[in-house]
């Protein structure tokens with residue numbers, strides 16, 4: 589097995605960001621070998637410097653040939669599908685790559701799990717746990733003793749206060765703020781520019797200042 593190859597799932601704008609952070613970090617000796625993407629018009633085309641090698645379902649052909657998978661599809665509507673795709677890929681025995689941009693400040697008393705992306709300028713404070721396959725975009729501040737659940741997406745410039753708990757598959761929109769001790773339930777969406785001051789149940793859409801439940 590060539591442990592140094594990384595296969596990217598999704599040839600999108602999000603992959604452009606991930607590749608840039610990967611290259612900025614200098615990697616750990618790994619190299620990107622290309623993408624899998626379900627948009628068949630991209631097959632054999634070069635996107636952001638790397639070739640599209642097949643559809644996502646072709647992943648089995650890469651068993652034993654790549655060391656890591658980098659999941660690079662980011663969309664509010666795609667979070668549950670992200671979970672399904674990642675579970676299938678994991679069941680095939682693939683490992684997922686974690687990227688931390690070199691300008692991120694990460695407390696060594698925090699825990700960062702597998703397949704996580706942490707973008708430029710992010711701050712992660714002590715006691716915080718970032719679970720598997722979480723994405724944290726540029727400039728977000730995740731304060732002390734937070735828990736961010738699997739697959740969740742934190743857009744740019746989000747600020748969470750201390751002891752915040754964000755469930756699995758949650759989307760937090762750009763420039764939102766979350767009050768200390770607030771809990772946000774699984775698969776909920778926080779709209780752009782919101783101030784969340786109360787707990788949010790599972791599967792809710794909230795936005796505004798203060799954030800209200802919309803549906």
Ligand SMILES: CC(C)(COP(=O)(O)OP(=O)(O)OC[C@H]1O[C@@H](n2cnc3c(N)ncnc32)[C@H](O)[C@@H]1OP(=O)(O)O)[C@@H](O)C(=O)NCCC(=O)NCCS
Nearest residue numbers: 664725743744760761762777778779780781782794795796
């Ligand atoms: C909350 C959100 C998901 C709703 O999207 P949507 O279902 O397509 O809703 P629409 O954009 O059609 O907006 C519906 C209404 O809610 C309002 N609205 C939407 N999001 C809002 C927000 N965050 N704050 C206040 N009002 C908002 C709209 O103005 C519109 O009002 P109107 O009916 O009076 O015209 C979307 O607005 C949002 O915030 N997305 C996150 C964007 C983001 O952070 N991206 C990061 C990418 S890195």
